[in-house]
Amino acid sequence: MAIIRNTTRRDFLKSTAGIAGLATLGAGLPLTSARAADLTVGFIYVGPKDDFGYNQAHAEGAAVVKGIEGVTIVEEENVAETVDVQKSMESMINFDGASLLFPTSFGYFDPHILTLAPKNPDVRFEHCGGLWSADKHPANTGSYFGYIGMGQYLNGIAAGHATKTKKIGFVAAKPIPQVLLNINSFLLGARSVDPEITCQVIFTGEWSLAVKEAEAVNALADQGVDVITCHVDGPKVVMETAAGRDAFVCGYHANQQPLAGDKYLTGAEWAWGNVYTDMINKTLAGESIDNFVRGGLAEGFIKMSPLGPAVSDAARNQFEATKAEILKGDYAVIKGPMKDNKGNVIATEGQGFAETDVELESMDYLVEGVVGSTS
Amino acid sequence: MSVDLASGAGSETAFREWLEKAARNAEGFVIPVGALVAGLAVFGAFLLFLGKSPFDFYALVYKAGFGTAFSWENTLSRTAPLLLAALCVALPARLGLVVIGGEGAIVLGGVAAGAFAMFAPDLPGPAGMVGMALFAACAGGIWIGLAGALRHLRGVNETISSLLMAYIAIAIMNHLVEGPFRDPASLNKPSTAPLAESWRIGSIPGFDVHWGLAVGVVACIVSWVLIERTSWGFAARIAGGNVRAAQVQGLPVGRLIIGFTALGGAFAGIAGMIEVAAVHGSANGSLAAGYGYTGILIAFLARHNPLAIIPVAMLLAGFEASSGLVQRRMDLPDATVLVLQGFVFVAILLSDTLYGRFKLFQPELWSRS
Numbered sequence: 001m002a003i004i005r006n007t008t009r010r011d012f013l014k015s016t017a018g019i020a021g022l023a024t025l026g027a028g029l030p031l032t033s034a035r036a037a038d039l040t041v042g043f044i045y046v047g048p049k050d051d052f053g054y055n056q057a058h059a060e061g062a063a064v065v066k067g068i069e070g071v072t073i074v075e076e077e078n079v080a081e082t083v084d085v086q087k088s089m090e091s092m093i094n095f096d097g098a099s100l101l102f103p104t105s106f107g108y109f110d111p112h113i114l115t116l117a118p119k120n121p122d123v124r125f126e127h128c129g130g131l132w133s134a135d136k137h138p139a140n141t142g143s144y145f146g147y148i149g150m151g152q153y154l155n156g157i158a159a160g161h162a163t164k165t166k167k168i169g170f171v172a173a174k175p176i177p178q179v180l181l182n183i184n185s186f187l188l189g190a191r192s193v194d195p196e197i198t199c200q201v202i203f204t205g206e207w208s209l210a211v212k213e214a215e216a217v218n219a220l221a222d223q224g225v226d227v228i229t230c231h232v233d234g235p236k237v238v239m240e241t242a243a244g245r246d247a248f249v250c251g252y253h254a255n256q257q258p259l260a261g262d263k264y265l266t267g268a269e270w271a272w273g274n275v276y277t278d279m280i281n282k283t284l285a286g287e288s289i290d291n292f293v294r295g296g297l298a299e300g301f302i303k304m305s306p307l308g309p310a311v312s313d314a315a316r317n318q319f320e321a322t323k324a325e326i327l328k329g330d331y332a333v334i335k336g337p338m339k340d341n342k343g344n345v346i347a348t349e350g351q352g353f354a355e356t357d358v359e360l361e362s363m364d365y366l367v368e369g370v371v372g373s374t375s
Numbered sequence: 376m377s378v379d380l381a382s383g384a385g386s387e388t389a390f391r392e393w394l395e396k397a398a399r400n401a402e403g404f405v406i407p408v409g410a411l412v413a414g415l416a417v418f419g420a421f422l423l424f425l426g427k428s429p430f431d432f433y434a435l436v437y438k439a440g441f442g443t444a445f446s447w448e449n450t451l452s453r454t455a456p457l458l459l460a461a462l463c464v465a466l467p468a469r470l471g472l473v474v475i476g477g478e479g480a481i482v483l484g485g486v487a488a489g490a491f492a493m494f495a496p497d498l499p500g501p502a503g504m505v506g507m508a509l510f511a512a513c514a515g516g517i518w519i520g521l522a523g524a525l526r527h528l529r530g531v532n533e534t535i536s537s538l539l540m541a542y543i544a545i546a547i548m549n550h551l552v553e554g555p556f557r558d559p560a561s562l563n564k565p566s567t568a569p570l571a572e573s574w575r576i577g578s579i580p581g582f583d584v585h586w587g588l589a590v591g592v593v594a595c596i597v598s599w600v601l602i603e604r605t606s607w608g609f610a611a612r613i614a615g616g617n618v619r620a621a622q623v624q625g626l627p628v629g630r631l632i633i634g635f636t637a638l639g640g641a642f643a644g645i646a647g648m649i650e651v652a653a654v655h656g657s658a659n660g661s662l663a664a665g666y667g668y669t670g671i672l673i674a675f676l677a678r679h680n681p682l683a684i685i686p687v688a689m690l691l692a693g694f695e696a697s698s699g700l701v702q703r704r705m706d707l708p709d710a711t712v713l714v715l716q717g718f719v720f721v722a723i724l725l726s727d728t729l730y731g732r733f734k735l736f737q738p739e740l741w742s743r744s
Contacts, residue, residue, distance in 0.1 A: 048709075074703045075702070075703065076699045076702050076703060076709070077702070077708075077709050078709040078710075079699070080661070080664050080665075081661040081664075082650070082654060082655075082661055082664045083452050083453060083654050084453075084664070084695075086452075087449045087452060087453070087696060087699070088699045090445065090449070091439065091445075091449065091696075091699050091700060092699075092703075094443075094445050095438075095439070095700060096703065106563050106564055107564050107659075107660075107661055110564070110656075111654070111655060111656045129563060130563075131562075174553065174565070175553075176562060176563045176564075176565065177562050177563055178563055205546075205549055205553075206549075206660075361562070362562050375554060
């Protein structure tokens with residue numbers, strides 16, 4: 001144990017005087033700035049850039065736009081949703097001259113982007129996943145997101161053909177709308193193959209909690225689940241553990257084929273490179289970016305991993321046919337008659353919610369056939 | 376004996392006394408600062424090994440942490456919660472207790488503040504802030520006080536219990552903000568209802584740093600007075616030095632242990648409340664940001680002296696403030712600053728063995744004529 005010593009008042013004064021002295025010394029130093037390009041764009045990630053998941057998908061998007069002429073990219077990873085992200089954004093604005101920011105984590109928006117946007121009217125803040133609204137949010141902020149539920153629906157088709165036990169599984173972070181839509185879509189995709197399939201969901205409670213994710217996969221495998229997908233920030237643990245238990249996997253966020261080998265059926269991936277290229281080109285051309293941007297497979301916001309060797313011909317045919325339908329637009333996964341897993345009606349006969357329906361972004365139920373609870 | 380001689384001897388004695396005192400005090404300053412410099416130097420060698428320039432690195436750390444007005448705002452904004460988090464470690468440490476679960480008190484303090492705002496939303500701003508602070512202080516105080524009580528009454532190791540309780544606290548927070556206390560409008564980020572604008576803690580005028588910094592500095596000063604200038608603090612230091620001796624002398628060791636742990640917890644709870652009222656505007660999962668753990672580092676580096684916590688917290692906050700620029704300019708991973716903190720921590724802990732080894736700091740050397 002440390003020996004406790006006292007620092008006296010004098011020591012304290014000395015140290016503070018020293019720091020103040022250093023500060024004055026620093027005022028004279030020249031500031032080296034990265035401000036050389038026409039446009040500096042900042043990307044901020046909540047986790048590591050190589051997490052095989054959410055953050056990697058965004059970092060891959062950032063890597064795509066690095067090549068655009070006149071554009072400088074600055075990046076920061078592992079930035080917490082606290083005063084940290086506010087200061088990272090300000091630092092990019094002050095030291096790098098960034099005028100377009102992509103703080104990519106959902107939790108960055110309220111209150112952090114909303115605090116900075118009014119103070120920096122010349123900077124554009126683009127936020128992933130939020131619901132921008134003109135009467136509540138500053139004009140120099142905007143939100144973008146993709147209809148990745150469709151990707152999970154296609155995952156479900158591949159899973160429905162691959163399962164022998166008719167039990168598929170989903171490892172989920174939190175019971176929030178974006179996650180619930182993915183779970184429901186995955187099950188409904190599988191049920192379009194065989195209506196008797198059920199999907200067991202396990203919520204880990206955190207976006208990134210490797211131990212619980214592995215436990216969840218093992219619990220699913222123990223129950224006879226033989227196809228697993230997930231919605232957590234970094235799917236690495238889920239994919240490796242599931243493949244190790246000889247279950248098939250469907251990817252999410254990014255391509256996880258290298259982690260699961262032949263057990264990898266397909267995966268729902270983000271294609272942020274297209275979105276970022278478009279937004280940056282608009283900014284360079286002096287055009288404005290829409291405040292509320294959404295897109296799906298057809299718009300190139302999401303893409304599917306190449307089908308793995310375990311996917312049967314029947315599965316491939318249904319997968320490609322459904323994908324073609326989705327590409328036409330207005331495809332509805334949630335359509336009547338449909339009940340949630342507590343027996344409440346969520347869509348009546350003839351009623352359907354197309355992928356573009358904003359109502360889907362406040363989903364609070366699990367559909368019939370999903371084993372699990374939102375609370 | 377002439378008057379002149381007497382006065383000359385007097386001034387010489389005074390000078391000697393001053394030298395003795397300076398020597399005694401300098402030790403507690405020169406050794407940790409020397410260790411800090413040694414830690415930075417070793418880390419510099421580590422950077423060279425990675426093929427990066429340590430000079431560029433420290434220039435960037437300096438620039439992003441302390442080099443501009445914005446850098447100071449950045450550093451001091453990060454300092455604010457760390458001061459209170461460090462007190463949660465430093466106060467029990469004076470009793471010889473190693474409490475490392477301040478994170479739990481911070482998140483529960485934040486949730487308590489959010490809950491108070493839910494149940495009494497109509498109070499005017501100042502009353503709301505005081506109410507939130509009291510609720511948060513109680514939540515944090517009870518939580519860490521419980522670790523102290525377990526230690527005193529049941530002999531449970533407070534280091535282990537406080538750490539494990541931090542995980543329980545985070546689980547309780549997640550349950551409450553995602554369940555009973557959730558604002559139904561918070562769709563993809565479960566949170567308590569947003570605070571009214573009048574309940575929010577604002578910035579210090581002319582300076583983009585919230586008032587939490589001032590609260591933290593005042594708390595450090597009050598803690599220093601408590602420890603160094605009151606009989607309670609004296610009793611705590613006795614008990615920290617030798618608990619049996621303190622008991623033999625009839626000091627209320629149990630009350631001291633529970634009181635100091637609870638006070639530390641209360642400060643951490645208020646840190647959580649300030650995060651809610653000054654930064655987040657509602658209680659949610661982002662409260663578990665690791666301030667409680669950085670607080671451990673700061674308290675140990677400050678040798679559990681509440682006044683020393685202030686500059687040490689600023690130094691570590693400055694390191695963290697520079698993390699982003701280091702990533703962007705030198706293409707070093709985010710963990711770089713953590714490695715730096717680790718080097719400094721180890722260097723300062725090792726320097727503990729140096730006390731009393733240098734003749735230079737022995738008052739006797741200077742009292743000899």
